[in-house]
Amino acid sequence: MDSLLPLAVAIPLLGAAGISALNPLFGNRRRVLDAVAILTAAGVTGLLVAIMLSTAGGQRVYWFAGFTPSHGVALGIDFAVDQLNSGLAALTATLVTAALVFSWRYFERVSTYYHALMLVFLAGMVGFCLTGDIFNLFVFFELMGVAAYALTAYRPEERGPIQGALNFAITNSVGAYLSLSGIGLIYGRTGALNMAQIGQAITGHRPDGLVVVAFVLILMGLLTKASIVPFHFWLADAHAVAPTPVCVLFSGVMVELGLYGIARVYWSMFGAGLGHHGAIAAVLLALGTVTAIVGALFCFRQRHLKRLLAFSTINHAGLFLIGIALLTPLGLTGAAVYVIGHGLIKAALFLCVGIVLHRLGSVNETTLHGRGRRLPVTGAVFGLAALALADLPPFALYLGAGWIGQSGDARELPWITAVIMTTSVLVGAAVLRVAGGVFYGIGDPPSEDPQMAEEASEETSETDEAKSRTPLSMIVPPIALVALALTVGLLPHLGELVQDGAVRFQDQAAYNATVLAGAHIAHPTPLLGPEDTSVTTTDVVTGVGTAVASLVLALMALYWRRLPVLRRGFEPGTGLVGPIRRFQSGVVNDYVTWMVVGLACIGGALAFAIH
């Protein structure tokens, strides 16, 4: 099994090369290329699920070219696979498969490099998950980055995609180079690039300035990818212009990979060496909370469906970071389950928006009002997914939210539950408002806000003209993804299984021993005593409550002008338009300025806390 690990990266890369090579032969028979791409992605999904199942008893390590560690010193480059990172890689491959199936009929014409880029993107993301080497992490970060930039500008003949791709590429590249500087510094200190080796070298010494600076710099690229405030600006611009099947991957997994990177870097390298868990947790919790609130507020105000979903992703990225930042097994368990549920549901929502764009030729909530009644199946799937996003049981998301909240309560941080609930209500209400207004024609059409309408109507002609029916290959993927999210939520013993993985993920000593000495650790040592992962009535009640509150808020938003108590002409969230436009200026210069400000603030806070 261990020797199969590199295949998860090699197969998509070979598939991409094969598709490029086959192009001259099958250039006018596109279905061959489509089929090769889908089969490759589906095969990788199967392989990764098998790898995930095989890691239940302990980590698996593969050393490239047989360069195994000699006397506890890592010489080569390794893939180190545990339940959490192989699970994330399997989710990635699942979403790539769904996006490729959706693309079968979505694009009228599609050039070869779309398939090749999707498979390279897949290879980059899977490699990022599995690698155990910090420089390799940077290379895979850039590999998935370059594929993602090119996919964002898939239609370069329009102005929007060029601008979105440039913002995306420049901000993420700056972040990546800051990370590389951190990698250079930590190599200078430890003489190692293997994460386990670096962790071993800095554990047991008092953390000095250099290690702290390296940690902060490495975080920069990962925070940018994870779209944490104030590094989040690129995300909405990229989502608004990227083709819908690509948005599925950006929101569903790429952002989450940034957060995975933070968790990996912390628990494999810096956790034990840096100490000061309380201070680091506080800084990350603050970042997560601000991100969750900013994302939720901006989401509620949007009329552009893809931007609305993009800001909802920023909100969820903040919630995932809160789960990780608690530094508890249960918090990480919650974050992991939340990521799976969110990835599947957000992908389904984006695919439904893709169907709307395919059939009705618009993503503007204002002009679409009621027109979605022609799409009953899509409307039902979108509505169900919107309720799931608002933490409705038994979809997997309410479990993640519940466990993060429980872990916060156990650490005497009860406000975490409040943050999760209020922001989830806002985001759920925004998406449910779209479901009710667009697909069921409930309430009044939103009044024309000239600024927002102008922006939402700058149309993205991904498909040539509005079509009269929805192909089966477009409606089946979102249905399957929603069903999968339901299945995950109903899995028995899900909490125990994931917490088992989380405990292993957080046990740095066991990771070091497995990677460097080839030890087999059957029972990792948890950071805290095992926490209860049974699904309580409170979880279910909280989830149902959040969903109901979202529904009420969505109805209020739809019938706003008929509510008697409010002064006439008042629109919810009007005050937010100014800040949104001021901050989300669309000019990359401003975004990089914010990144520098963020670097200074986070660096200052961590340096102050650790010294």
Place this chain on the structure above:
Amino acid sequence: MSIFPFIVVAWVLAVGLYGIITSRHLVHQIVCLIVVQSSTYILLLGVGYKTGAVAPYFYDIPTNTPAVDPVVQALALTDVVVEAAVTALLLAFAVQAHKRFGTLDPEELRQLQG
């Protein structure tokens, strides 16, 4: 090993970031991104430098001769490859922007607002 190379690294990084932030021309902005990345080359090579050591080729010298660290040189080389890919893609975007819209000013290109 003196601290001087690391002062240069910080200076080059700061200059590059300042350039990206203030640039009004896409090609200039992309070159500034290359400047930011150049700071990582200096950093990597500075980390592996040893005073009085030779280049790490042991073809005609004894293998115990002090040599500079070859690993960072391999990293810098990989870094150059990454830079080539990113820069080529970004410049292709800039060419497209100029072809379609006749401008390379990020402010003028702004069409996305949210």
